[in-house]
Amino acid sequence: MFTPELLATIVLNGFSFSMLLFLLAAGLELMLGVMSIINLAHGSFYMVGAYVGIITVKSTGSFLLGLLAGMAIGALLGVLTERFFFSRIPKHLQQVLLTFGIVYILADVCKSVWGGNPIGISAPNILAGSIAIGTMLFPLYRLFIVLIGSLIAVALWLFQEKTLLGAVIRAGVDDKEMVSGFGINIKMLNTVVFASGSLLAGLAGVIGSPILFVYPRVSWDILILSMMVVVIGGMGSLRGALIGSVIIGLTDSLAKFFIPSAATVLTFSVMVVFLILRPFGIFGTSKPR
Amino acid sequence: MIAVEVKNLCKGFGGVQAVKSVCLSVEAGERRAIIGPNGAGKTTLLNLIGGLYPSDEGQILVFGHEVTHFPDYRRTEFGVARTFQLTSVFFELSVLDNVLLAIQAIKPYRFRMFRPQRVYRDLFEKAEMFLNKWDLWENRNMLVRELSYGEQRKVELIMGLASDPKILLLDEPTSGLSTAESAYLAELIVEMGKDITLLIVEHDMDVVFSIASRITVLHYGSVLVEGTPQEISDHSKTKEVYLGWKDPSGNTKGG
Amino acid sequence: MLMTLSHQRGKSEYIYFVITVAAIALLLCLPKVLSIYGVTLLTEIFIYSIFSMSLNLLIGYLGYTSLGHATFFAVGGYALALLASKAGIQNFFFCVAATLMVGAAFGLLLGLITMTVSGIYFLMITLATGQAFWAAVWSWRSFTGGDDGLSGISRPMLVAFGHRWPFSNEITFYYLIFIFFILCLSLMYLIVKSPFGCALLGIRNNEMRMRALGYNTWRYKYLCYVMAGMFGSLAGALKVYQDCFINASSASITQSGLVLLMVVIGGARVFLGPVIGAFLIQIIANIVSSYTEYWSTMMGVALILSVMFFPEGIAGYAVRKVNPSTPRHK
Numbered sequence: 059m060f061t062p063e064l065l066a067t068i069v070l071n072g073f074s075f076s077m078l079l080f081l082l083a084a085g086l087e088l089m090l091g092v093m094s095i096i097n098l099a100h101g102s103f104y105m106v107g108a109y110v111g112i113i114t115v116k117s118t119g120s121f122l123l124g125l126l127a128g129m130a131i132g133a134l135l136g137v138l139t140e141r142f143f144f145s146r147i148p149k150h151l152q153q154v155l156l157t158f159g160i161v162y163i164l165a166d167v168c169k170s171v172w173g174g175n176p177i178g179i180s181a182p183n184i185l186a187g188s189i190a191i192g193t194m195l196f197p198l199y200r201l202f203i204v205l206i207g208s209l210i211a212v213a214l215w216l217f218q219e220k221t222l223l224g225a226v227i228r229a230g231v232d233d234k235e236m237v238s239g240f241g242i243n244i245k246m247l248n249t250v251v252f253a254s255g256s257l258l259a260g261l262a263g264v265i266g267s268p269i270l271f272v273y274p275r276v277s278w279d280i281l282i283l284s285m286m287v288v289v290i291g292g293m294g295s296l297r298g299a300l301i302g303s304v305i306i307g308l309t310d311s312l313a314k315f316f317i318p319s320a321a322t323v324l325t326f327s328v329m330v331v332f333l334i335l336r337p338f339g340i341f342g343t344s345k346p347r
Numbered sequence: 348m349i350a351v352e353v354k355n356l357c358k359g360f361g362g363v364q365a366v367k368s369v370c371l372s373v374e375a376g377e378r379r380a381i382i383g384p385n386g387a388g389k390t391t392l393l394n395l396i397g398g399l400y401p402s403d404e405g406q407i408l409v410f411g412h413e414v415t416h417f418p419d420y421r422r423t424e425f426g427v428a429r430t431f432q433l434t435s436v437f438f439e440l441s442v443l444d445n446v447l448l449a450i451q452a453i454k455p456y457r458f459r460m461f462r463p464q465r466v467y468r469d470l471f472e473k474a475e476m477f478l479n480k481w482d483l484w485e486n487r488n489m490l491v492r493e494l495s496y497g498e499q500r501k502v503e504l505i506m507g508l509a510s511d512p513k514i515l516l517l518d519e520p521t522s523g524l525s526t527a528e529s530a531y532l533a534e535l536i537v538e539m540g541k542d543i544t545l546l547i548v549e550h551d552m553d554v555v556f557s558i559a560s561r562i563t564v565l566h567y568g569s570v571l572v573e574g575t576p577q578e579i580s581d582h583s584k585t586k587e588v589y590l591g592w593k594d595p596s597g598n599t600k601g602g
Numbered sequence: 603m604l605m606t607l608s609h610q611r612g613k614s615e616y617i618y619f620v621i622t623v624a625a626i627a628l629l630l631c632l633p634k635v636l637s638i639y640g641v642t643l644l645t646e647i648f649i650y651s652i653f654s655m656s657l658n659l660l661i662g663y664l665g666y667t668s669l670g671h672a673t674f675f676a677v678g679g680y681a682l683a684l685l686a687s688k689a690g691i692q693n694f695f696f697c698v699a700a701t702l703m704v705g706a707a708f709g710l711l712l713g714l715i716t717m718t719v720s721g722i723y724f725l726m727i728t729l730a731t732g733q734a735f736w737a738a739v740w741s742w743r744s745f746t747g748g749d750d751g752l753s754g755i756s757r758p759m760l761v762a763f764g765h766r767w768p769f770s771n772e773i774t775f776y777y778l779i780f781i782f783f784i785l786c787l788s789l790m791y792l793i794v795k796s797p798f799g800c801a802l803l804g805i806r807n808n809e810m811r812m813r814a815l816g817y818n819t820w821r822y823k824y825l826c827y828v829m830a831g832m833f834g835s836l837a838g839a840l841k842v843y844q845d846c847f848i849n850a851s852s853a854s855i856t857q858s859g860l861v862l863l864m865v866v867i868g869g870a871r872v873f874l875g876p877v878i879g880a881f882l883i884q885i886i887a888n889i890v891s892s893y894t895e896y897w898s899t900m901m902g903v904a905l906i907l908s909v910m911f912f913p914e915g916i917a918g919y920a921v922r923k924v925n926p927s928t929p930r931h932k
Contacts, residue, residue, distance in 0.1 A: 096726055143910070150722060151667060152909045155866060158859060159909065162902030170896070278855055282733045289730050293723060323741050326734035330715075333727065337718045397814065423816030431814075437807040448804045452815040456797055458822075463795040510816060 063194045068315050069308065074200040074269070076307025077207025081262035082280065083287035083299040084214055085255025091294030092227055092251045094150050099139070099157040100259050101281030102164040107132045107260025108272040109172050112179050115264075121182035125264050132260020136253035144248070161277055169274045176271035199268055206265060210258070214296055223247070283310075286329045292342025301340055348410070350375040350514050350544040351396060356405035358391055365391040367568040368405070373561075375410075375513075378537075378545045380555045383565035389548040390432065392565065393516050396546065397429040398422045409514065423453060426513030432522050432548075434499045436491050436506060443487040445502055446474040449509035477505050481535075497528050504532075508539060517547040521554050533557050556580075629780060633773045642844075645776045647884045648783040649840045654864040654876035655790055656833030661862075662870035663794055664826045665806030666724050668716075669858050670732025671834055676739060676853030677708045678835025679842040683752045684745075686842075694758035698839065705835025709828035717823050720809075729855070736853040751849025755842055769843075779840060786833060791873065793829065802826055863901060867908045869915025878917045 082104060089097050097103075107128035115124035139160065144153050180186065181199040188195040218224035226240060226247075238244055263272070270276070287306050291298025309328050313321035332339070353371040357364070366388045373379045381389050395402050398419035407415045409425040437445050447464065450473050451457050464470065478484040481501050486494065491502055500520065507515055520536065521529035533554045536545070549555045555562065555576075562579045564571040572582050633641050657671045681704040685691045691700075716727055739746050746752065757775060760767040769775040793799050804812045805819050812819050842848045851857065860883065868879020886904070891897050912919050 090722070094722060096722055143906070147910060147913075149913075151725075152913060154667075154722065154725060155862075155909050156906055158862075159902040159905035162859075162898045162905065166896050166899040166902075169898075278733075282730065282855075285726055285730055289726060293726075320741055322737040323734075326730075326737050329730060330734055333715050333731070337715065337727075338723075399810075399814070418813070420813045420816050420818050429814055431811075435808060435811045435814075437804055437811065439807050440803065444800070444803075448800060448812070449815055451797055451800070452812075452817055454797070457801065457817070458798055460796045460798040461789070461792045462797075463792065464797050464800050465795075467797070506811075506815065 066194050067196070068311050070196055070200050070204075072308035072311025073304070074203040074207075074307075075311060076303040077204050077211075078262055078266050078269075079283055079287055079307055080207050080211060080299055080303040081258045081265070082284040083291070083303055084210070084296060085258040086284050086288050087291070087294055087296055087299045088227065088251050089255050090288065093144075093153075093248055095153045095157070096285070097157050097252070097255065098154060098281065099135075099160040099164065099277075100255070100284060101277035101279070102161050103132050103135050103256045103259040104263040104266075104280050105168060105272060105274070105277045106135060106164060107263030108267045108276075109168055109177075109263075111260075111264030112177060112267050112272065113172075115179050115182075121185075124179075125261065128260040128264030129257050130260070132263070133253045133257040135260070136256025137249060139256075140249045140252040144252070145245070165274045165277060174274055176273040178271045179267050181268040203265055203269075211300055218296060227251075283325075286325070288339070289329055290332045290339055292339025295339070295341035298339055298341040348375045349373065349408075350377070350410060351546065352406075352408040353392075353396065354406040354408070356392070356395060356407065357403045358388075358395055358400075359403055365568055366395065366402075369565070369568070369570055371563060371570070371573075373514075373544060373546060375544050376542070378558055378560045379547070380559035380562045381546065381548045381565060382550070382552075382555060382562060383571070386567075387565040388568040389565050390518055391568075393429065393518050393546065393548050397427065397516050423510055423512070427516065428507045428510050428512035428514070429516035430503050430507040430518060430520060432519040434496075434503050436499065436502050438492040439490060441488050441490055442478065442483055442494070442502055443474060445491055446477055446505055446509060447471070449506040450474060450477075453510045473509075477509065481505055497524055500524060500532070504535075512543060514544045514546065517545060517549075519548055519550060521549065521551050526553070529554050530557075626784065630777075633776055638772050641772050641776050643884065643888055645772070645779045645844060646841075647881050648779045649837055649844060650861070650864065650880040650884055651783060651877040652786045652840070653834055653837035654861050654868065654880045655787065656830045656837060657861050658865050658870055658876045659790065659793070659802075659826055659830040659833070661865050662875070663799060663802040663806065664823060666720065666823070666827075667862070668728040668830075669725050669855070669862060670728035670730075670735075671830070671861055672853050672855070672857035673712070673732050673735045674705055674708065674831040674834030675838035675841070675857060675861070676735070676848075676850075677831075678702075678705050678838030679848045679852050680739070680746060680752075680838075681705070681835070682839035682842045683755050683848045686755045687752055692756075692759060694760050697758070698836070701835055701839040702832050705832045706828055708835070709831030712831070713824045713827040717820065717827055729858075732853070732858055733855060736850060736855070739853045740850040747849060749850050751847060753847045755846045755848075757846065758843060775844070779844070782836070782840060786836065787874075787877075790833070794873065798822065798825070860901075863905055865915075867904060867912075867915055869917030869919070869921075871914055872917040872921055875915050875917035879915065882916065 082100060086097060086100055089095055110131045111124040111128035114127040115121055118124075139157070143156050147153055147156060185199045185202050188197050189201065218228050222240060223242060226242060283306060287299060287302035289302075290305055291300070291302030305328065306325060310321065310325050313324040317324060336342075349372055351371065351373040353369055356366055356369045358366040369388075369392060381392065383389050394400060396407055398414070398417060398421070402415065405415070406413060409422070409427060412425055414422055414425055437448065440448075447470055450470055451464075454467070454470065456462075456467060475484065478487055481504075483498065483501060483505075486498070491499055494502070500523070504520060507517070517536070521532050524532060529551055530553070536547075537558055545558070547555070547558060559576055561574065562576055563573045564579060572579065574582070629644075632644065636644065653671075653675060656674070657668065660666045660668050660671075678701045681701045682697055685697050685700055691697060712731060716724060716731065719727055740748050742748070743750075757769040758778070759769070767774065769778055794802075801812065801817055801822050804817070805822055809819050838852060841852070864879035864883050865876045866879070867882060868877065869875030886900065887897060890900055908915065914922065
């Protein structure tokens with residue numbers, strides 16, 4: 059029976075998934091805008107963050123610790139990749155290929171440590187259960203995801219609009235000399251950007267684990283979804299990441315409800331339609347980055 | 348016969364009007380220099396005539412044909428060719444390959460897929476001719492990246508000439524060259540420009556006055572004044588705009 | 603020769619010619635000494651060579667890195683599988699021709715989307731469209747068999763010159779594939795040495811200048827993409843003939859990654875680099891997978907090492923050793 063309550067649930071599910079995707083897509087967009095690279099290992103960082111977070115929660119019983127662990131491992135992986143690898147290969151394309159190699163390795167690492175079976179956790183007790191708004195019941199955890207996502211979106215927006223670093227990022231300036239003329243160390247900038255994006259990915263991994271299973275192949279699945287967001291939203295645009303996430307998240311949720319067997323295809327089709335109509339995304343430009 | 352005619356051409360970037368209602372008329376065989384201070388819109392004007400980007404308003408005619416809406420790669424059909432201020436050649440290819448590609452661009456077989464390029468002897472003969480004339484035959488297999496800056500500029504010029512254009516747009520051809528090299532290049536340009544129409548954007552006044560038959564002065568995107576070199580050097584506004592340049596008699600004006 | 607279009611007919615060209623003839627002779631004789639396993643492996647290498655060489659038209663010559671090339675592999679494979687098993691068409695030449703046409707059709711359609719963008723964005727779009735196609739293949743079980751795939755495809759049966767040539771014999775199949783291998787490589791060689799191929803290199807180096815010179819660069823890029831797609835589809839079809847089976851994994855990101863790995867490790871700037879890459883990867887895959895299940899790690903490590911220490915690939919590195927004055931990889 060299709061009721062307003064059902065619709066509200068589907069929309070909330072979609073929206074919470076959107077916020078999860080936003081955490082990932084925002085990181086990708088930052089890396090694209092500042093470093094002109096696609097981090098193909100982004101999904102892998104999500105995956106490792108999820109695994110580490112889940113293990114932490116299971117062993118310590120604290121969801122908060124799990125969140126912190128996920129963020130920490132994400133940031134760590136980001137810093138290591140950037141410092142150890144990227145600094146040695148100057149060319150963008152080579153860096154992208156390198157992240158591809160990392161995907162392969164992390165997939166096996168996770169498979170060997172945690173096995174190939176999907177794992178997950180249940181939401182922490184304070185966030186389990188539902189809250190009633192009017193006649194409708196909303197799962198607290200989903201609302202929590204929306205809250206976290208929105209807070210981070212606001213924080214990122216403030217950062218972009220109100221700080222010098224943010225202005226530099228917004229302008230998409232990748233002229234090293236010009237950037238250092240602002241007193242910003244480009245090497246530090248790259249490391250910070252990459253680490254922040256990876257931190258968000260790790261965080262997303264933990265936040266997502268009560269609603270999505272984690273398994274070695276999830277790295278590609280979640281990367282593809284994040285990339286669809288970037289494709290729709292436009293490269294290097296944080297606004298695009300938000301709009302794109304909402305579109306993909308809602309489409310995914312609606313599709314899974316109405317035509318579950320073809321849900322993935324439908325979501326992809328939406329992306330393809332955008333590609334045909336606006337190949338550079340809603341907020342993207344054809345200016346090469 | 349008018350080779351290039353520009354009518355009320357306008358182009359803006361964001362909030363800046365780079366070219367404002369410019370009108371220009373260049374006779375066939377003329378050597379027209381376009382000068383002006385930085386930001387006057389000279390390169391933009393050249394880019395518009397070359398078709399690198401579309402204009403906002405106005406018309407561009409080449410030998411009477413309207414080319415305003417044609418993209419850059421179609422303008423060669425009308426005999427237009429250009430060179431770039433920032434050397435824009437194929438650095439990772441050899442000198443010979445650069446020239447071959449340039450000559451091949453107007454050949455009917457440029458799309459052929461199943462015959463090797465070396466079958467087309469006319470391509471090589473013409474390349475040899477150019478390279479010999481410009482003293483680059485010895486280095487034909489060197490990568491352009493390995494050449495000196497001056498030699499790279501030569502390759503840049505050859506690529507502009509390779510299609511036997513009727514109109515050649517030169518964007519600061521002597522940019523970055525020493526006085527001696529500039530003078531040498533200016534001589535070459537005068538010699539090769541005998542049968543074609545030249546439109547030259549230049550800063551180096553020595554070069555301008557040795558090459559140009561007519562000069563157009565641009566200022567803030569509009570035409571300030573136009574005339575023969577003598578008329579221009581006498582014109583008071585130009586002197587104002589260009590403090591400290593030499594007039595043809597060798598005296599330094601302004602201060 | 604690394605990728606400048608040196609035209610001199612010097613000693614080096616004759617040496618290459620002799621080496622090529624010797625290599626062909628060797629490959630023709632190998633089935634006599636190898637086990638059936640070795641013959642099958644070599645056949646697989648030929649097929650993957652065609653696949654990797656097709657991708658290199660895009661990567662090495664046009665300069666566009668695609669992460670979705672498996673799409674064509676799957677398109678060709680499924681076209682053949684569906685024709686042979688569901689439509690029951692046995693005529694070998696017809697099937698191959700049809701595969702090429704389907705590959706071309708996909709290239710013509712996809713190229714309209716993908717060839718509007720370049721660089722990193724092209725990488726993203728090919729990845730995204732590749733996954734979209736995979737999702738479609740995987741979901742449309744009634745047509746493609748999804749993960750279970752289609753089986754029961756028989757080896758081609760050629761009827762010519764009054765004889766029947768059954769290719770169910772691994773050795774005769776080897777020679778059939780070898781002919782395709784030589785044919786495809788020769789065609790691709792002609793393409794890259796032609797005016798068209800030279801123009802591709804120009805576009806890779808400086809597209810704006812090519813346009814200023816008078817080249818309609820979009821047409822070149824589009825055609826290059828279609829050709830890469832056609833050769834890729836052919837490779838996919840030949841693989842189906844070898845395995846007599848196909849499933850959705852042939853369109854997966856793993857497959858796209860594999861062929862990209864072959865190009866990168868072999869060397870994108872040397873004509874035969876991708877062949878060497880295919881050879882190395884297939885050998886490693888087959889040997890490694892019998893010792894350990896950490897094939898994925900090995901691929902990752904190989905890719906990372908290659909990117910960091912051999913950016914020009916094994917072939918590029920070797921060419922540089924022989925002729926130290928060749929230019930650095932850009």
